[in-house]
Structures are given as structure tokens and as C-alpha cells.
Amino acid sequence: MSQTCWNCGIAVSARFCEQCKALQPPAHDFFEFFGLSRQLALDVKDLEKRFYGLSRQLHPDLFSRKPAREQEYALEASAVLNDAYRTLKDPVSRALYVLKQEGFDIAEQGTKDVPPELLEEVFELNMALEELREGDADARAQLQPARLRFERMRDEIDAAMQLSFAAWHAGNERAKLDDVRGQLNRRKYITNLIARTDEAHVSD
Numbered sequence: 001m002s003q004t005c006w007n008c009g010i011a012v013s014a015r016f017c018e019q020c021k022a023l024q025p026p027a028h029d030f031f032e033f034f035g036l037s038r039q040l041a042l043d044v045k046d047l048e049k050r051f052y053g054l055s056r057q058l059h060p061d062l063f064s065r066k067p068a069r070e071q072e073y074a075l076e077a078s079a080v081l082n083d084a085y086r087t088l089k090d091p092v093s094r095a096l097y098v099l100k101q102e103g104f105d106i107a108e109q110g111t112k113d114v115p116p117e118l119l120e121e122v123f124e125l126n127m128a129l130e131e132l133r134e135g136d137a138d139a140r141a142q143l144q145p146a147r148l149r150f151e152r153m154r155d156e157i158d159a160a161m162q163l164s165f166a167a168w169h170a171g172n173e174r175a176k177l178d179d180v181r182g183q184l185n186r187r188k189y190i191t192n193l194i195a196r197t198d199e200a201h202v203s204d
Contacts, residue, residue: 006069015057023063023070026077030084030097040098040165040180044089051085091161092187095180102177106184118189121149125193129200140200147197150190157187 005012007022016023027033034050036042058081063074087093099106125146131139161183168176 007067023058023066023073023077025073026080028080029101030080030088033080033084034088038098038101039169040091040095041162041169042088042094047085047088051081054081091158091165092184095161095165095184099177099181099184102174104177104181106181118153118193121146122193125196129196132200143197143200147194150194150197154187154190154194157183157190161187 003012003024004010005017005020005022005024008017008020010017010019012018012024014024015026031038034047034054036047036050055078058074058077060071060074060078063071066074087097096106124142128139128142128146161180164176164179164183167173168180
């Protein structure tokens with residue numbers, strides 16, 4: 001997006017002014033910052049290459065003799081760079097970011113989309129945890145198989161999410177983002193179940 005250079009006043013659309021070479025205020029949209037279109041299916045190797053390239057360009061030490069305003073922009077750009085890279089390199093946090101940018105409410109990732117087959121799994125897990133609380137150490141043997149089932153379910157959701165990512169990339173249909181949001185809901189629920197089995201082992 002075009003703006004006016006804070007230093008020399010000409011119109012600029014790049015990270016550095018083409019005329020005076022001054023660093024401009026950083027974009028706060030993570031994809032825009034990396035020079036990418038908004039996408040779910042992202043080449044992480046390309047993202048990493050862009051990250052290291054920008055790190056070399058924007059390190060605050062390079063601006064130590066520049067005007068105070070430019071030093072401030074360098075610090076701000078470095079912060080955005082790190083936040084953007086941390087968010088976009090992870091498929092789950094990237095999906096949440098895209099959903100937020102596309103206007104979805106992600107504040108409450110509820111459990112209404114939990115697969116029906118999980119109800120039995122959750123019941124068995126709760127029974128085992130209750131037996132543990134009552135002192136039945138034999139119930140602990142049920143936790144590892146349960147954890148493995150939950151991990152398998154999580155991996156299946158991750159694979160399905162990749163297909164949804166590709167589908168949205170192909171057509172930008174909002175319905176595909178609804179699919180992704182449902183998958184994230186289910187994934188969060190299952191991740192919480194895995195955490196509960198781990199906590200039971202730690203509390204032993």
C-alpha cells in the first residue's frame with residue numbers, strides 16, 4: 001500500500017524509500033510484512049528464507065547511527081518480524097491468524113464440533129482418572145493407550161486440515177474456512193485430552 005515517506009515526502013510502496021533509503025513504518029499484517037498473499041497452505045522453507053533475509057536487513061544495530069525515528073521503526077519492525085514468523089510457521093497458529101483476519105470469532109474455541117466417537121473416549125478417560133483419584137493405581141495402565149488414540153485422532157485432524165488449507169487456497173471459499181474452524185475446535189479438544197493424561201502421569 002502506498003504511503004508518504006516520513007523523511008523526504010515522496011510516495012513510497014516499499015520497506016525502504018526509493019529516494020532517501022529511509023526505513024518506513026512496518027506493515028502489521030503478518031503476510032504483508034513478508035511480502036506474501038494471505039494463505040493457509042504456506043511454504044515454510046520459503047518463509048524461513050524470508051525471515052533470515054529480513055532479519056539481516058532490519059536488525060536494530062544497523063540503524064544505531066540513523067535518526068531516532070528510523071531507530072524506532074527498526075525496533076518495531078524486528079518485533080513484528082519475530083511475531084509474524086512465530087505465528088505463520090506453525091499451521092495451527094497460522095490458521096487462527098487467517099481466521100481472525102477473515103473476520104471469524106476465534107476467542108472461544110468451543111467443543112460443539114467434537115466428533116461423537118469421542119464421547120465414549122472421554123467417558124473412559126474420566127472413569128480412569130476417577131479411579132486414580134480413589135487410589136486404584138491399576139487404572140494408570142489405561143492412560144497410555146488412551147493417549148495414543150488421542151494422538152492418532154489429532155494427527156488425522158492435522159492431515160484433514162492440510163486438505164482444507166489447499167482447498168481454500170484454490171478457491172478462497174468462506175465455507176472452507178468454516179471447515180478449518182471446526183477442525184481447530186476438535187483439535188483443541190483432543191489436545192486438552194492429551195494434556196489430561198499427561199497431568200495424571202505427572203501427579204503420580
